[in-house]
Amino acid sequence: MDKNRVSIDQLALLYLLLVMGGKFLTLPSLLAGDVGHDSWLSVAFSFVWDGICLCFLLWAIRINDGCKMDISAILDRSVSRPITVALMAIFFVIFALRINVLLSSCFKMFSVTFDVSANWIVYVLPVAALAFFALTKGFNAIARMGQLLFGLILIAVVALFVSPFMEVELGALLPIGEAGWGKILLTSYTRSFWFSDYIFIYFVMDGIKIKKHVFAPILISFGVGALLCITLNAVFVALFGYLAPDFDMAMSKIGVFSAASTANGRWDWLTLSIWLISVFIKVTVFIFCAYKCLEKIVGVRFAKFNWIAAAIVLVTLSLPMFVSTRQLLDTVIKWGVIPFTLVQYVLPLLMPLLTATARRKTEMCHE
Amino acid sequence: MKISFDQFSKLWRGQDDFRLREIDCGIKLRAVCLDTMCDDAKVSAFVLQPLAYVGEATSIDEVERKLAAGTGVRQPPNLYAAAEDFTNGYTLIFDGQDNCISVDTRTVIGRGIAEPPTSMVMRGPREGFVEDIKVNITLLRKRLKTPDFRIVNLAVGKYTNTAVAVCYIEGITRQSIVDDVVQRLQSVKTDGILDSSYLARYLDVNKTFLFRRVGSTEKPDIAVGKMLEGRIAIIVDGSPMVLTLPYLFVEDMQAPGDYYENSAMTTLSRALRFVSVIASVLLPALYVCLQVYNYQIIPLRFLITVLNASEAIPFSPLSEMILVLIVFDILREANLRMPSAVGISLSLVGAIVLGDAAVQAGLLGAPAVMIGALSGIGLFTLPDNTLILSLLRLIVTFVAGIMGLLGVILSTMAIIVYLCAMQDYKTPFLAPFAPDIPEDRQDAIAQIPVPNMKKRPKSIPNDNDDRRG
Numbered sequence: 001m002d003k004n005r006v007s008i009d010q011l012a013l014l015y016l017l018l019v020m021g022g023k024f025l026t027l028p029s030l031l032a033g034d035v036g037h038d039s040w041l042s043v044a045f046s047f048v049w050d051g052i053c054l055c056f057l058l059w060a061i062r063i064n065d066g067c068k069m070d071i072s073a074i075l076d077r078s079v080s081r082p083i084t085v086a087l088m089a090i091f092f093v094i095f096a097l098r099i100n101v102l103l104s105s106c107f108k109m110f111s112v113t114f115d116v117s118a119n120w121i122v123y124v125l126p127v128a129a130l131a132f133f134a135l136t137k138g139f140n141a142i143a144r145m146g147q148l149l150f151g152l153i154l155i156a157v158v159a160l161f162v163s164p165f166m167e168v169e170l171g172a173l174l175p176i177g178e179a180g181w182g183k184i185l186l187t188s189y190t191r192s193f194w195f196s197d198y199i200f201i202y203f204v205m206d207g208i209k210i211k212k213h214v215f216a217p218i219l220i221s222f223g224v225g226a227l228l229c230i231t232l233n234a235v236f237v238a239l240f241g242y243l244a245p246d247f248d249m250a251m252s253k254i255g256v257f258s259a260a261s262t263a264n265g266r267w268d269w270l271t272l273s274i275w276l277i278s279v280f281i282k283v284t285v286f287i288f289c290a291y292k293c294l295e296k297i298v299g300v301r302f303a304k305f306n307w308i309a310a311a312i313v314l315v316t317l318s319l320p321m322f323v324s325t326r327q328l329l330d331t332v333i334k335w336g337v338i339p340f341t342l343v344q345y346v347l348p349l350l351m352p353l354l355t356a357t358a359r360r361k362t363e364m365c366h367e
Numbered sequence: 368m369k370i371s372f373d374q375f376s377k378l379w380r381g382q383d384d385f386r387l388r389e390i391d392c393g394i395k396l397r398a399v400c401l402d403t404m405c406d407d408a409k410v411s412a413f414v415l416q417p418l419a420y421v422g423e424a425t426s427i428d429e430v431e432r433k434l435a436a437g438t439g440v441r442q443p444p445n446l447y448a449a450a451e452d453f454t455n456g457y458t459l460i461f462d463g464q465d466n467c468i469s470v471d472t473r474t475v476i477g478r479g480i481a482e483p484p485t486s487m488v489m490r491g492p493r494e495g496f497v498e499d500i501k502v503n504i505t506l507l508r509k510r511l512k513t514p515d516f517r518i519v520n521l522a523v524g525k526y527t528n529t530a531v532a533v534c535y536i537e538g539i540t541r542q543s544i545v546d547d548v549v550q551r552l553q554s555v556k557t558d559g560i561l562d563s564s565y566l567a568r569y570l571d572v573n574k575t576f577l578f579r580r581v582g583s584t585e586k587p588d589i590a591v592g593k594m595l596e597g598r599i600a601i602i603v604d605g606s607p608m609v610l611t612l613p614y615l616f617v618e619d620m621q622a623p624g625d626y627y628e629n630s631a632m633t634t635l636s637r638a639l640r641f642v643s644v645i646a647s648v649l650l651p652a653l654y655v656c657l658q659v660y661n662y663q664i665i666p667l668r669f670l671i672t673v674l675n676a677s678e679a680i681p682f683s684p685l686s687e688m689i690l691v692l693i694v695f696d697i698l699r700e701a702n703l704r705m706p707s708a709v710g711i712s713l714s715l716v717g718a719i720v721l722g723d724a725a726v727q728a729g730l731l732g733a734p735a736v737m738i739g740a741l742s743g744i745g746l747f748t749l750p751d752n753t754l755i756l757s758l759l760r761l762i763v764t765f766v767a768g769i770m771g772l773l774g775v776i777l778s779t780m781a782i783i784v785y786l787c788a789m790q791d792y793k794t795p796f797l798a799p800f801a802p803d804i805p806e807d808r809q810d811a812i813a814q815i816p817v818p819n820m821k822k823r824p825k826s827i828p829n830d831n832d833d834r835r836g
Binding site for chain 1: 665666670770771774787795800802
């Protein structure tokens with residue numbers, strides 16, 4: 001069995017979990033800090049561009065059907081090896097950064113919400129151990145885990161949402177576009193770093209089992225995920241108004257409004273914990289991708305679990321011990337916004353062309 | 368092929384139960400058997416009497432024809448096959464030219480067919496497998512009156528030469544899986560197979576050390592039911608446990624009587640089993656981490672009750688719970704190995720004296736004892752996996768005590784990843800949930816009425832998925 005094979009349905013559910021996991025931590029407050037109650041519009045714009053990129057990537061997957069070329073093979077054959085290495089290095093930085101941001105948000109959530117404090121390394125090591133264990137089992141096992149836990153996580157998210165959604169005063173979102181459309185669009189670009197969850201698909205495209213309606217399940221997942229994110233952002237800013245930028249743990253704060261009171265116990269924490277599974281799934285998927293980036297940079301397919309690659313990933317996870325995540329994020333985005341935009345929002349548009357070129361070259365070689 | 372009598376007798380002469388009889392019926396014959404393995408009446412009726420009264424014979428083939436009264440008469444192809452027949456209780460007849468025939472004179476020893484103690488049912492057949500392979504095959508054959516019922520006979524074990532029968536239904540079971548299983552069994556190199564559980568380890572493709580990967584049943588109706596779904600049944604001589612392959616985790620949730628009850632009731636029972644297993648593994652862990660780290664989750668009144676009950680306990684919540692779980696496991700182990708009459712007393716001593724006395728003495732809190740007991744009872748809904756679930760429960764509880772909710776989440780995810788990655792004989796262990804196979808959910812936790820099950824499970828590779836065709 002190919003341990004990295006994944007069906008379209010599994011991919012779709014995993015994608016939705018990835019959208020749900022991570023975007024409800026510090027992002028809503030960051031956006032609210034930039035554009036106030038129009039933050040949900042920024043999210044909506046980001047998802048529009050995200051959706052277009054996803055469609056192009058899926059088109060590329062369809063072209064790749066039967067060839068089983070992975071991302072590095074496509075780039076090697078269509079452009080050149082040095083460019084492949086450079087792009088993989090950018091991907092690695094993106095994944096390392098996103099893993100760090102996710103983990104530090106989670107770390108903060110545990111220390112603030114659950115009142116559990118530990119140092120960074122004690123917190124990161126078990127998470128990394130889980131991710132590396134999953135890595136040895138293959139991407140297929142991660143996808144199956146997502147499939148198994150999807151229903152539970154969705155119920156948890158809905159349970160957290162329902163009550164605040166009923167209480168929210170949607171009038172608080174008016175007037176629409178108050179921050180200025182230019183600023184809203186700019187924010188969706190500068191913060192777009194957070195939205196491209198589909199980029200993990202680059203690293204599993206050689207193992208995707210394609211059915212007839214290849215696009216449908218993934219696009220439905222994308223639609224549901226986008227709708228959930230936009231709604232959560234709208235609910236968040238409507239609930240907290242001008243205080244929203246100060247509440248940096250959106251899901252945790254929204255949970256206060258869910259069906260719980262002190263006398264009945266904080267049952268929302270349990271649902272919150274279940275939702276956190278999606279964050280750890282996201283971390284695991286991104287660690288898988290970071291590991292794959294290293295594999296593709298070296299240009300050798302690791303037959304067994306490679307401890308050196310794992311150690312490099314682990315070292316990047318220890319960065320928040322020396323530099324605050326916010327500082328790290330600001331610095332890297334300042335210098336890396338163009339390369340990041342290139343791999344996340346330009347490369348997908350070129351992927352069908354690159355895949356077709358690579359396929360043609362492969363077929364010519366075979367002839 | 369010639370089989371030398373001298374060579375053969377050299378192997379066995381000197382054994383106390385080795386019997387040799389020389390007969391002259393036109394040609395000189397020598398009949399040998401193991402007294403302890405043969406039935407005297409059969410030796411007399413199927414070998415000695417026909418040879419004594421039928422008259423002159425000129426060749427071994429004629430002797431074979433004269434022994435028509437015996438049903439199991441054949442010419443073993445080589446010395447190895449002759450020795451195998453001989454040790455199984457066949458009588459071997461040699462002529463002077465190193466020709467040999469074997470006649471089935473096996474004695475029937477062992478218990479009669481009875482209801483298996485591990486699979487009692489309210490409704491449904493009460494027959495259970497026994498230790499004799501022939502009887503067990505008969506029990507399957509009785510239910511599968513079709514020429515498509517196939518058996519591949521093997522002998523495994525250098526010294527025990529244990530008879531193993533690989534049974535399947537041709538046209539349903541995927542032939543590649545049968546070939547794979549037969550090949551694995553043929554490649555077993557060991558001195559002896561004393562029970563089917565020995566073989567189960569060899570049939571576990573990925574050598575998983577936590578969960579069992581081969582099913583087992585003591586009931587022929589269950590074995591046939593599984594064969595009709597495309598599985599293989601493996602019968603081992605000397606074992607009442609018949610192995611079934613491929614195996615799914617969801618089979619643990621299915622009890623022997625499920626198919627004889629109303630499907631709604633079955634669904635409810637299975638859901639209860641499912642919930643109780645999850646609760647058994649997670650409840651002690653949640654109790655510990657909620658008490659140590661996240662007590663705000665517990666409703667206030669409940670929290671006050673718990674705090675009052677555990678206020679004077681000298682142990683930390685983690686040590687207290689680990690102690691309760693270990694005591695429970697010790698009691699269970701002792702109970703299993705005690706004679707049934709003593710076992711009941713032991714349960715009482717464990718439950719009343721130990722539990723109550725510990726609470727009264729202020730060593731353990733009543734909530735911890737209650738949670739430990741509830742979790743322990745829940746494990747028994749999956750009797751085949753009690754030990755492994757008990758181990759997982761201890762690990763998750765320990766991690767929860769150290770890392771709180773984060774520990775529970777991470778350890779649970781690790782277990783799930785481990786289970787999701789398991790796949791033997793092209794069958795994912797967690798099917799039909801991971802991967803999701805909607806068609807197979809008809810008989811997973813929820814069960815649709817049996818007449819509506821028109822397709823065989825897709826999780827099990829098969830050659831014909833239509834149950835009606």
